[in-house]
Amino acid sequence: MEKKQTDTVVIGAGPGGYVAAIRASQLGQKVIVIEKEYIGGVCLNVGCIPSKALITASHHYHQAQHFDVFGLSIPQVDVDFSKVQEYKEGVVNRLTSGVGTLLKGNKVEVVKGTATFQDGNTIKVETAEGEQVIQFKDAIIATGSRPVELPTMKFSTRIIDSTGALNLSEIPESLVVVGGGVIGIELAGVYANFGTKVTILEGGKDILGGIDGKMTSIVKRGLKKKGANVTIGVFVKSAEEKDGRAEVIYEEKGEEKTITADYVLVSVGRKPNTDKLGLENTGVQLTDRGLVQVDSQCRTNVANLYAIGDIIAGPQLAHKASYEAKVAAEAIAGMPSVIDHVCIPAVVFSEPEIAIVGHTAASAKEAGIDATETKFPFAANGRAIALNETDGFVQLVTNKDSGVLIGAQIIGPSASDLIGELTVAIESSLTADDLALTIHAHPTLGEMIMETAEVAIGHPIHIVK
The missing domain is CATH 3.50.50.60 (FAD/NAD(P)-binding domain)
Known part of the structure; x- marks a missing residue:
């Protein structure tokens, strides 16, 4: 030894x-x-x-x-x-x-x-x-x-986890995704893009639990345009292999239903x-x-x-x-380092992308903070129009009294890249005035951060107040 x-x-x-x-x-x-x-x-x-x-x-x-x-x-x-x-x-x-x-x-x-x-x-x-x-x-x-592997949905050749979904040797004709969280939605989007008939079964009130419904509605609309079926508020009872396919039994509004597909992706947490x-x-x-x-x-x-x-x-x-x-x-090593971040950004690589950091208006209210929520649409941004990707918006949450930025949510192209500036702003206690006074290059998607800040301080230029 x-x-x-x-x-x-x-x-x-x-x-x-x-x-x-x-x-x-x-x-x-x-x-x-x-x-x-x-x-x-x-x-x-x-x-x-x-x-x-x-x-x-x-x-x-x-x-x-x-x-x-x-x-x-x-x-x-x-x-x-x-x-x-x-x-x-x-x-x-x-x-x-x-x-x-x-x-x-x-x-x-x-x-x-x-x-x-x-x-x-x-x-x-x-x-x-x-x-x-x-x-x-x-x-x-x-x-x-x-x-997480559920006793009623044991992983097998046709009932797969996220690793299995990433390593398929073929594009399936049909796929059932059990769980509409981040992983489920991202992988559902992959196969919907490739032409797979995708069905998403989510037990909660909406997909991407905890994310603003104004954002999830845009993601759902995009999935449906690609032929995906998004069903929420269901209870999935079981999944098993049958005759070389996968069968899922679920309950919707008290009625038991069955759906079969080439594969079932079980994505209910880790x-x-x-x-x-x-x-x-x-x-x-x-x-x-x-x-x-x-x-x-x-x-x-x-x-x-x-x-x-x-x-x-x-x-x-x-x-x-x-x-x-x-x-x-x-x-x-004896250094005085501690976890001292104010916020951690999170991203969903859906279509369009979602990126969030810090407080939402709802979480600010729960924390006893009087906050203001303002947004600016991608549809009013020149770069987004040129890209033909105009679904979505930038949303800022600011302290009503001080104007300090305490949260931000973005849905749209390159949201994952744009959220970095807003994370720095929150960590640095910058105000909406600070962001509005910062010159952003034109034409870029990043301009929308400045534009949203201008909405927050009351004098927007490219949308009507």
């Missing part, structure tokens, strides 16, 4: 783990990162990155079929899905190999295997070459999450990977949901053990995990 000693061990090499390992090494620590499956984690391999590659390919395919508005005629648009998958894999491989290079360049040792805590200073790793024992001073747990780590051998406290409890430095109740990302409270976002990774690594 091989034995090793290190200063800091990181479990998991996803966007939390590999960032933690690199930052810890930069701060002079000897670091080992343990990864049982993918360098880059779920995000780079079977999550954020490959899904965006497929979203991009499907968007171009759908656009190419409607280029006549620009005076362009393409007689026939074909798709070779094997080449689409090759493109996706190329994107993934480029990024994961880049992470490997970064780890090597920062002198981080990578151990491929499954880690189990023996105690608060020892980890056993099952590798392909045999067992290793690693003794450490500090550990950062960054093991991420996995899709659960933290904390159940097979041997944490019971360390004394680390977990919540009823299996989340690790941490303080503002991502430190658990055991002083030398830290946790970040999907396994602690908060949104399951890669950029949140990376932020926490740096805080944990710096805390181990």
Whole structure:
């Protein structure tokens, strides 16, 4: 049995783990990162990155079929899905190999295997070459999450999770998506663009729970234009394979219904990977949901053990995990780093894109803040009109008394890029006046931030007050 000693061990090499390992090494620590499956984690391999590659390919395919508005005629648009998958894999491989290079360049040792805590200073790793024992001073747990599997919808060849949906070898003729959350809506959009007959079954009052209904209505309208059927307020009882297809039984308004499709994508949430780590051998406290409890430095109740990302409270976002990774690594080095962000942006890569940060008008009211909500439509922006993408709006939420920006919501093209400026504005306590007085280049989509701020302070130029 091989034995090793290190200063800091990181479990998991996803966007939390590999960032933690690199930052810890930069701060002079000897670091080992343990990864049982993918360098880059779920995000780079079977999550954020490959899904965006497929979203991009499907968007171009759908656009190419409607280029006549620009005076362009393409007689026939074909798709070779094997080449689409090759493109996706190329994107993934480029990024994961880049992470490997970064780890090597920062002198981080990578151990491929499954880690189990023996105690608060020892980890056993099952590798392909045999067992290793690693003794450490500090550990950062960054093991991420996995899709929830329901007893009534067991994963199989035809009943798949998000990973399965990303790796299909063919474009299905029909697809049922159980769950209208972010992952479900993004992947439903991919296959709707490619011509699949998509049915979305959502149990809640609307898709994309928690997002403004003015935004979700635009996304639903876009899906329906592509032939997708969005059904909300249903209870999905079961899904099973039958005769080479998948059958779903659900209840809608008290009536039991059945639908069959080539595949069923079950996307009803993710659960933290904390159940097979041997944490019971360390004394680390977990919540009823299996989340690790941490303080503002991502430190658990055991002083030398830290946790970040999907396994602690908060949104399951890669950029949140990376932020926490740096805080944990710096805390181990004795720096006074703490989680001190005001807000975390979130993006839905639907069509059109949705990006949100900070308060909504409703959440501000719940927090006892007297807030004002103002918006500006993409339809009044020259760049959006030239792009022929005019659905959506920029919406700002400001403190009524001070004018300070406390929240923002965008739905429209490039919303994911535009939200960065507004995140900085909120973190910096900028006011609507500050944004209105900042000159934005013309013609750009970013101008709408300035235009919305002008609405907020009472003198809009390009819409009637």
